[in-house]
Amino acid sequence: MASRLTRSNRAGWLFALPGFSLLFLFIIIPFFFAFWLSLTNQRLVSPNPAEFVGLENYRKLLSVAVVTLEPERDEAGQIERDSDGAIKYPRVRTITRNSDNPQYRGMGEWFRWHSGDNAKVVIASDVVFMKALTNTLIFALFIVPLQGGGALLLALLINQKLRGINAFRTIYFLPVVVSIVVISLLWRFIYDGDDGLLNSLLGMLSFGLFEPVDWLGRTDTALGSIIVMSAWQAVGFHMVIWLAGLQTISPTLYEAAAIEGSSRWQTFRYVTWPGLRNTAVLVLIVITMQAFALFAQINVMTNGGPLDSTQTLVFQAVERGYGKQDISGGSVISVVLFLLVLLISAVQGILTRERK
């Protein structure tokens, strides 16, 4: 049965063909291909035929366990301590390499905490992936309020009738237009440990008291530095979205609020914010999805280092698929990422839906 769509519009379909084939070739096929590849042991270039391995890749990626380490004791049964007084524990490999525990084979320590004298160690079969996962989640957790809130603040500032306000709009939007790769390169100079702009600035402001920090070279500052820079880069884009939302709010509502004696904060709370509700949902979901796709900044600035402190899911997927030629490993991460983003977006959608 030919529908009107297929029957009457041969030329139309012909025009759509290039676009459709590109979408098909580079979006739709790879999407399903990734699912399939994640179930095999396919390598990027390999003389051996790929084999179907079922969920083995997922097991290797996601296996996590908690093991308990008891303190080492001397002959008298006293807990042994090192020179700092910290309790000595056996090494984790005494468990993971013990033939009594074949289920822990190949797993490594992810992190640990102490409960009483014992140490609880979380071991994972793919520690790098786990770090990438947590880093990505941390990134998303911080970037959403930072970027969304910052963008709202800017939007409120530039949503005024002032002379030259368009210059400010342009300035704030400028980083969005510049490629993220270029921006990452520039910020590498800013964050430089020796004579970076940030260090010089902080040194100047504190009259030389500030000790220079190698922002991208330390595990405790690298991810934070990337978060700040990423928030700065895209804040202008979301500012424009907020601005569009702000301008849909009727000016008479503000006048009505002014007549009733509403303060600035009350006006924001009772008029502006409720009027931005739909915009807020959009901004929230867009930022979250972008956050989970974090790649270029990492690739240019840190390559996941130092000590995996800036590993992210997409960076790992690319690293494995192309760097290590383990295309099935990269596909597994992609699929996990897809499911994760789907889940989070769905939860956000449910939490923010309009209550009747």
Add this chain to the structure above:
Amino acid sequence: MATLKLTDVRKSYGNVDVIKGVDLEISDGEFVVFVGPSGCGKSTLLRMISGLEDITSGTLEIDGKRVNELPPKDRGIAMVFQSYAIFPHMTVRENVAFGLTIARASKAEKEAKVAEAARILQMEHLLDRRPSQLSGGQRQRVAIGRAIVRKPKVFLFDEPLSNLDAALRMDMRMEIGKLHGQLGATMVYVTHDQVEAMTLADKIVVLKDGRVMQAGSPMELFHEPANRFVAGFLGAPSMNFLDVEVTDRTEREANVTNAALEPIRVAHRNRINGARTAVLGIRPQHVRATEPGQGMLHGKVTLAERLGSETVVDMTLKDGSKFIATFGEDKVFRPGESVDLLFDPERALLFPAEE
């Protein structure tokens, strides 16, 4: 309760003068209507009273106290907007209580005052609805509710009925009139609709190009308009104006005539000085039809509209000018038919030719 006094109030945007010196006194409990064509400055004047617009010069006093520099909330006013301006995400209850929420009133106080406002406006059953579930008239009722809970000294209405359909407009007009009687508050009301002005006002202020043309009671303005603009603005269909020659004048009266008009004597009210030409105003309702050759005005019918209760006749007079006559009965006129009109010269008004 409050009195309002405007003294030489002016407003300019850059070089453009919008309000060109308005003097006005509004007494306690008075219902004052600002009326005038689009762009006459009536809304601007109201917004200046509310504090939403600055006053460029002159003074505005509420209860004898200068309030030029006070923000809206400290002027003791409440305002109802044409677009309702109710908050779409709040229920009716929350909307009505908004001013109290802002002032951090207690819950019990809010409940009591909202209930009272709802009772006055007969909208108890609407309190838990959202604005999207309300009709235009109901929304405007909510906006009025929000205004009355704070017991303001002065109510300001900015074309509150213009977004409503005709039938609803009449209902709401009556309700606003009733509300004024009930609350006894001072109200200032802006409209371009002269029926609203005539029916609601204790005092009408007719504005044109930022100036007050005339202020007074509706009947005073209707029967004794100070100038041609006011005469033409009030009344529907509007007053007919005939260019006439002044042939003779005494202390009180003048002889006027033109090609379509038999010579008549009308009171000139010292308006025409020594001019040779003038304008004679005749309301469409003030004429009677008579046989050709027996009336004071001679013309032909171009169009007749029979409305049942009255008949509106468009005529072309002998000198080529247009004339509209309405007759308070159902009467048949054929296009092209010659008709003569009679009228009482005492009800005709003489204005200077140039204004």
